[in-house]
Amino acid sequence: MDIETIAIRFGYGLPVTVQDKTEVLALLSGPDHAVERWPGPRLADLAPLIRDYRALRKTNDEAAQKDLLQQGDQLALRGVQAIFCRALGSTDGFRERLVAFWADHFTVAPRNRLERALPAILIDEAIRPHVTGRFADMLRAVTLHPAMLIYLNQEASFGPGSPRGKRQKKGLNENLARELLELHTLGVGAAYSQTDVRELAELLTGLTIGPEGFVFDPRRAEPGAETVLGATYQGKGLEPVHQVLDDLARHSDTARHIARKLAVHFVSDTPEAGLVAALESVFRDTGGDLRAVAEALVAHPAAERPVAQKARQPFDFMIAALRALGVGPDAVRSLEFRQARRLLFDPLAAMGQPFQQASGPDGWPEGEADWITPQGLAARIDWAMAAPERLVRPLPDPRAFLSAALGSRAGDRLVWAVGAAESARDGVGLVLASPEFNRR
Amino acid sequence: MDRRFFLKGLGTLGCTAAAHPLITSLTLAATPGENRLVVIILRGAMDGLDVVQPRGDRALLAARPGVLAPASDLDGFFALHEGLSDLMPLWQAGELAFVHATSTPYRDKRSHFDGQDLLEAGTGTDLAPAQSRDGWLNRLLTVMPGARAETAWSVGRETLPILAGTAPVEAWAPDQDLQVTPAAQALLAHVYEADPAFHAASATAFDLAGLEEGAGRDAELLAGFVGDRLREDARIAAFSLSGWDTHKAQGRAIRRPLDQLQRAVLTLRRQAGPEVWAKTAVLAMTEFGRTVRENGSGGTDHGTGGAMLVAGGAVRGGQVLGRWPGLAEADLYDRRDLMPTSDVRDWAAQALASLFGIDRTTLEGTVFPGLRMEAPKGLIL
Structure with a gap:
């Protein structure tokens, strides 16, 4: 494939900064230089602000609240700058585009001013480390990350039969469970039912955030076993959650869903069946090795055609x-x-x-x-x-x-x-x- | 001391003394004087033959059966396009003149970019345009006694190459957001025709995009700002007006840029006030002229010789300057374009000599390197 096509289809366009496909893949296999060169904010920076702000909201100390919000703005600004700098400055453009793809796949958006840095934090802590790793690891890192737990309301979900659920008369919030199946793994057309959503939501209870970040809170976890897609999950703590996420990650519908999304994003709104099938089989055969999938994408003849079939977002x-x-x-x-x-x-x-x-x-x-x-x-x-x-x-x-x-x-x-x-x-x-x- | 080195050193000093701001400010009056120069770059190649029509030339009507607007007589030979009729009072007051059949040394390729580069660089064709990084107005500043940053203003959203260079200048742009020129829109429409999705979206998109509706207002904004500065410390200012590339339906297309130009001149005059206007010269120059014969779509194509508008109280107005070469086919450049009979830089140099007292050696050596100035032609009072 000519290097211009690679730079435009799989990177952020010209000028080309690499020689050929081999170098593109070599960069992708190497370390993530961009995140070191242009570091973004971390959850450890933002969590104390969110914690203090929540405590302060009960008081009338407006000056202190404003100060926290401004500190949050600074973190958000750093996150935005990091994302622009990496996209503009990295020679590893394919990595940046893959990161953007996965950040979109696992979309989170700030709901208020103090959360503005969260999307950048999720990218750095849960997406970038796994962009050439295993999908299962990325799925776990994202699902358990406070950015996602906040965005999809998991911190508001209580097992109805859990101690806190019973005492505070609080119940399930299905948001994260539904999107996990519909968007993050199987895809909306897959064979899952409302019962699967509900059982998964019960299984996910206990995932929430504490003062320092993610915590598992057994007092809100629904007791007993849950059945999702025919498999039964039981046990205490995070173990059954890890198990169900791993099973979802290696599900054949997930392979098909991800393969199609990648083909649609990088190559064509209506990709050839052969391209999707090729990506799907690599995803499945390698147990969700995302680097292998990315290589298969670049290597496929359908991706080599110079005709530009996509509108740049x-x-x-x-x-x-x-x-x-x-x-x-x-x-x-x-x-x-x-x-x-x-x-x-x-x-x-x-x-x-x-x-x-x-x-x-x-x-x-x-x-x-x-x-x-x-x-x-x-x-x-x-x-x-x-x-x-x-x-x-x-x-x-x-x-x-x-x-x-x-x-x-x-x-x-x-x-x-x-x-x-x-x-x-x-x-x-x-x-x-x-x-x-x-x-x- | 090595005597030869001493002599050489002295010689060098002698040559550059006038060009050295520190020395000149010590040896000459440390103010840039009271006269003002405004340069307006007319981007897109103004059709001098339509704007200042040589009605006395019998070949004109044959070459332009369609493209020739109604015009008011100026001097019995030339007539002024009605789109500039608001400037007639200036003509009558001796504050408006034109130079015809003039051009930069640029020839043959007829590229807007190269032509504008050369116009603003003020160099000859011996230097590739990309090599000339500074503009002639900036070089003027380096030899102008007492010039400071506030002496010169680059006005508008673009950085004007004519003012680029080592001498500090001020810059200002109107604070409102930008527009798509009709010329750019026409070109875009052509490009989008080949792509169904873009073609479909573009019809409405063009309505939504910030099209230059208030173009006249825009010119007034720029000129008004310049007029204000001229009343203060500014002695030099430049801005550009675009829209002159009238390949199609020129009768309609040239109205808007003409309206901008006359509004700009009138606004400058009003805003500067009578006292300052009396000491001001405005040179409106373009990269080249357009073909003598109109083309098949009611417009004209890129040519060579063109026209320059000169206005201001400091101008010897009421005349169309320049030797007229004639429009008979044998008189044309390349059998298609108006033959340039003068170098536009020569007129600019004459103006700089009169307005700022810049000597000929400096003009020919520093401001317009390579120019051979002709005898003064009485452009400036």
């Missing part, structure tokens, strides 16, 4: 544009908050993808029709025309920029139009607003 579009413009991590990090909002975050929202604020746990839609809407396209055009000159001075020669941004992929119409543009501003904007650049 707004974040991908913006990162690819910034990279093509030569706007690096330091430039983005040095933006003042107001500038960053105006140049990055407001435009992302206008394009239909407010940063880390997917409207539900199912994450962002994949279809071209979801993104290339009149409103979304208008926002892309606006940004393409307006942002470059605010970020890059002087603007590049549009003809040189065309080849820097698209390599050999520019169509005849675009080449002509860029040459005919009456200013550098229009020419650069045309490149970024073009179908060629908005597809991958």
Whole structure:
């Protein structure tokens, strides 16, 4: 496969920073340099703030509350910066795109100001460590992480027969259990029933957060055995939870679900059956080895076709544009908050993808029709025309920029139009607003 | 001491003394003077033949059966496009002049980017455009006595290459968000035609995108800001107006940029006030002209010789300057374009000499390296 196709389909676009597919996979097999170079916030930083804030809410100490919120804002900012810096600066682009895929698969979104750093924390603590590891390990790390427990209301779930459930007359919250089956593992079309959801929800009781982070609280755990998809889980503590997560991770429906999602995300809204089948069998045969699945994805002939069948999502579009413009991590990090909002975050929202604020746990839609809407396209055009000159001075020669941004992929119409543009501003904007650049 | 080294050193000092801001500020008056220069870059190649129409040339009507707007007579030979008719009072007051059949040294490739690069670099074609990183207005600052950052303003959302360079300048951009020019929209529409999804979304998208509705307002905003600065410390300012690339339906397409241009000039005049306007010269220059013959879609294509608008109280107005080469086919450049009979840099250099007292050696050596200035032509009072 030509290296441009790899960089565009499996990375954040041009310029290419690697030589060939072998190097892409070698980087993926190596250590996660980006997370070391651009570290994000950790739960250990945020947990005390959440704990103190919850305690303070009962008081009227507004100054102290405000101070905690501002500390939380700083953590969130660090998280955002880390994500932009890695996407812009890493040569291991495939890893970054895989991380983004899994972060979307396991979507969490902040529900309030103090939770804004949680999505970045989940990525660093539960997703990145396993992105080339086993799916079962990622599933366990995510499911037990406070970010997910908070987002899908698991901390509000009590076994009806548990000591605290009985005493406080509290019951189950099925949210996490349902999404675990529907979104995270088997997929919505799989053969599970409401009974499976409920039994799994009972099995998950006890997972909650304490002052330092995740805890298992036996006083809210439903006693007795639960049956999920025909298998019976019993025992005390986390053991049966680990067991059911492992079983879900290796379920054949999970393999099919994940295989299809990967093919749809990276290659085509309507992927060839052969590609999905190939990924599915690798997933199943390797026991969910995500590096092996990623290699199979890059190696498959369907993924090698140079035809760009996907619309770049707004974040991908913006990162690819910034990279093509030569706007690096330091430039983005040095933006003042107001500038960053105006140049990055407001435009992302206008394009239909407010940063880390997917409207539900199912994450962002994949279809071209979801993104290339009149409103979304208008926002892309606006940004393409307006942002470059605010970020890059002087603007590049549009003809040189065309080849820097698209390599050999520019169509005849675009080449002509860029040459005919009456200013550098229009020419650069045309490149970024073009179908060629908005597809991958 | 090595005598040769001494002589060489002295010689070097002699050559650059005028160009050295520290020395000039000591030896000359430490203020940039009272005169003002505003340069407006007209991006997209203004059609000089439509804007300042050589009605006295018999070949004009044959070349332009369709593309020629109604115009008001200027001097019996030239007539002014009606889209600039609000500027007629300035013509009558001697505050408006034009230079015709002028161009940069740029020839043949007719690329907007290269043409604008050269126009703003103020260099000859001996230097590849990419090599000339600074603009001629910035080099002017390096030789202007008493020039400080507040002396020069780059106005608008882009960084103007004409003011790029080592001398510090101020920059300002209007705080509202940006727009898509009609020219860019037309090109985008062409590109989207090949992609059904983008084509389908784009019809409404163009309505939603920040299209340049208030374009005239935008020009007034820029010019108003410049006018205010001119009343203060600014002696040099530059901004650009786009939309001149009228390949199609020029009769309609050129209205908007013309309206911007006349609003910009009128706003500058009003905002500067009579006293400052009297000491101001405005040069509106474009990268090249357009084809003499109209094309098949009611427009004109990239050409060579063009026109420059000159306005201000410091200008010897009421005249169209430049030697007219004629429009007969044998008189054209490449048998298609208006033949340039002057170098646009020469006019700019004349203006700098008159306005700021910059000597010819400096103009030909530093500001416009390689230029050979002709005899003064009385552009500035």
